Amino acid sequence: MTDALTALAHAHGVATAYTTDRGHRVDVAPDTLVAVLAACGVDASTEAAARVALETHRRGQAERLLPPCVVLRVPGDGSPNSTRPLPAHLRQHTEAHVRLESGGTSGLSSTLPPGHHILHVRTPDGRRAHAPLLAVPDRLPTPAGRTWGFLIQLYSVLSRRSWGMGDLGDLAELASWSGRELGAGFVQLGPLHAVEPGPLPDPSPYRPSSRRFADPMHVRVEAVPEYAYLAPAARPAVDDLVARARRLNDAVLEGSSLIDREAVRELKQRALRAVRDVPLPPGRAAAFAAFVEREGQGLTDYATWCALADVHGGAWRSWPAELRDPRSPAVARARNELAAAVDHHRWLAWITDEQLASAQAAAVGSGMPVGLVHDLAVGVAPEGADAWALQRCLAAGMSVGAPPDDFNRRGQDWGQPPWRPDALAAEGYRPFAELLRSGLRHAGALRVDHVMGLSRLWWVPEGRPPTEGTYVRYDRDAMLGVLALEAYRAGAAVIGEDLGTVEDGMREELAERGMLGTSVQRFEYLGGSAGRHGPLPPDQWRANCLATLTTHDLPTTAAWLSGEHVDLRARLGLLTRPEAEEKAAAAAERDGWLAELTRLGLLPDPDGEVAALHRFLRRTPARMLGVWLPDATGDRRPQNLPGTATVHPNWRLPVADARGRPVPLEELPASTLVRILADVFAHDTADVLAHDTTENNTKESHGRPGSC
Template sequence: PAPGRRAALEAFTAREGEDLTDFATWCALAEVHGGAWRSWPEGLRDPRSPRVAEARGELADAVAFHRWLAWITDEQLAGAQRAAKDAGMDIGLVHDLAVGVAPEGADAWTLQHCLAGRMSVGAPPDDFNPLGQDWGQPPWRPDALAAEGYRPLAALLRAGMRHAGALRVDHVMGLFRLWWVPEGRPPSEGTYVRYDAEAMLGVLLLEAHRAGAVVIGEDLGTVEHGVREELAARGVLGTSVQRFEYLGGSEGRHGPLPPRQWRTNCLATLTTHDLPTTAAWLSGEHVDLRARLGLLTRPEPEEKAQAAAERDGWLAELRRLDLLPDPDGEVVALHRFLTRTPSALLGVWLPDATGDRRPQNLPGTAEVHPNWRLPVADRHGRPVPLEDLPGHPHVQAVTRVFSDGEPHGTRTEERDVRPGPCSA
């Protein structure tokens, strides 16, 4: 490479240090021994072993190649963020911090001293999934993190915010406690393990301050008392999803929460990657899918009746707000509803913009559903290439909702105000 490029690569390599070397070493070893490090020869399972140091020398060219790939990726992310900011986007890229890592991946290999072996992160049984959830990812060990001065967590956050204007923290409640599921046991037999929330939050907010990034916490599901309030007090945005926003909360469900009563400090969306697309929710197809996969815990007719009542209640709310009929359909009308909330950020799930009816992810169903392997498609299931998105009629209709020049949250009439809680 040219001298300037070589110098940039060397600077990147020096900055990333041992973490980058470990990652590149895992990649090189995985090319030889496969991607499941627990099945590697015993001497290669510990990144600090003499055998790994020897193998790193033997595979020096492959290690250097993977360092180079990481550098190219970093440059591309930096370029994408510059382009976003230059185009007038205040935030630009929003990166996502997953709740865990692949148990056989590079992170689990290099950080195994900080992760709980033979344990998995999940969620207890709740309204969303009565069977509970096992996400198949090893949790942080709170004692090991503390012994390390939280440096592994800080490094992870720093990397996630380096080229982003915001970071979405998946299952942000994990800063306080996580549901640990023992290997080979059902999620219902897990237990909560607590973390030092003051320390975890402190590291998160320090890195966000240094990066000048917004933090969005995904605070959906089972949330213990006081967590949302603590996050809000620290300036962490929450996540409000139409499917869960009801008067009386998601358990009471005394009718859809009117737009003015939604949280201000949150990202508001219709759905998420872990929920049915809006088209499927409107049609009831999400119940059919869960029935086929054996995920229902009560008779299918009961599930369908509840899903229909939920949908009809929201459509009635749209009519009350004069958002229906809408020439562009119910999905667009629901997006118009979002613009009437005071939420700081509004989000669109891309499959909603194309009319896709298939869920991208059904948590805990990796063996029976092609999670994260479905290309974004239209309402007929035909894939929509990236270059065709700008001209897609449904994408254009949704885009118009957010580009009509009128600030969101300003069109709600006084009659929308009802007594009730501020959020579900």
């Protein structure tokens, strides 16, 4: 590795070496650095090219009056700012003013409202410059008190009114019932992002086409107001679609069929096209127009991509060359030619947004202090709508993943293009802010998947194994600042999914900014990940977190207790050591936790070990306590078994009972275990609340896996 290549990589935030989760240093291969720099628009293909690029970068840095984007942390209470975000050499004799997002002007030392502003400077020699200025709240308000709620994947929560998968009508019912009857404070969802059209080998909600818009598959067709006013001629065809959907739904609930997203999508698309033919009354037409105006170019791009995908397929890199650039004249012509289809996809986005709003209103109306907790996936599919519309901000030829660790010794490649740090900064982080704004609009909190990616991401050059990647650094202050700003505006909390390899200081900064982390019982151990010296006592858990027993990527608690998760992995040929060793290790882990429950007097428990483990969670100081809904029905099947798309029905299973019989939403109120677990958290006592302290907020946890 040459000195020029090393210096150039450091200048662009590209790591030339990294430390593994076991503390070993690994040097990054030079060809990886060359590929990553090329994805950032930097030519380092030869020694001479690297030297030229380095000199160009240094000269540009020296000539800049301002950085590409300036971040200023401001008090959220409207008090004057205490710092000036200017480089040291410009702080004296330099005129500066801020053009506010609202249109007015302000000085740097005066009260500056949180927002996206523009900083203007002029030096004594007459040079001028301007840059985006992000005035971000210093800290988000901490969620008041403690609350609990269900964690769900919406598709898996079917009612007898569903069309073959759970929908937004089901979500509203679940939230209203659990809030009013069980005292739940939130419902946390998996991502509802728009997915790619066409058959998917692994229909993961964490590989969306767009993170900005929700998928119309989640719409309750009968809840669209115009459905009631279908023309008589259209009614028989739509009634036939409804009947087919009910048969599809019955097959899933009877256990004779898996959830089939493609079948659901086809039925809903056909029904919604008929509903769209019903003219909108004046009030709703005005509401639709207001939605289109509010969403602006982002909605236009998304709807255009959808319309083009209807014609050319969902893989935009295979489209005619002139259609691959969203700003090309050919795309503008196609948008006019496909105006009706573009309008239809705008309308689909609107009715989906309306039903999201209704679900959050139902949650809040039930008394929930938080309501819906939406999930922001770490990235998007490389051929999807966002990758097409935002390609100027994404690193072509790169994929997001994770380095080798205890969870996966081969590393992980999630197949999603990462943000380009330089492009995001040049645009004042607006693309990131816009998708955050959408995710927060109808939410009381936002879960950010792999929140560590706001500081650094593992980039893997396409065609290479994850072991040949490297970390690329982002402006953590800016990324977390934008997240704080949008959450502040929405009046919502932030939950960072900080499972996996976390760099020093990240969890501390999340806590300092008032953002919650994520603690999962399976990974809370004293000591390091390799040693696992025993379960972490409940009073040593951090307070500023969402605490759960398991996640969508892990075995259900019933399966973990019985050891069935090892049997499943053995049947699928996924074990990395002899089956007897795997079973012994799993049993030792389980027995260690059961011994801790016994030490605390939580076992024996007349309600069983699942209830006892939830009582353990209740003893932690965590502000939010999550119950994975399949745990409350006794389900033994994992919703997702990472890396098994072809051999396990990932993301296709309805919530079921211990025998594998699907449990419809209507039966949840009669479930004994659901009531038991609700009672565990609904009767919080003063001694439990006394643990609500920030003393352990920044505790480092170890041995956490990646998420996607």
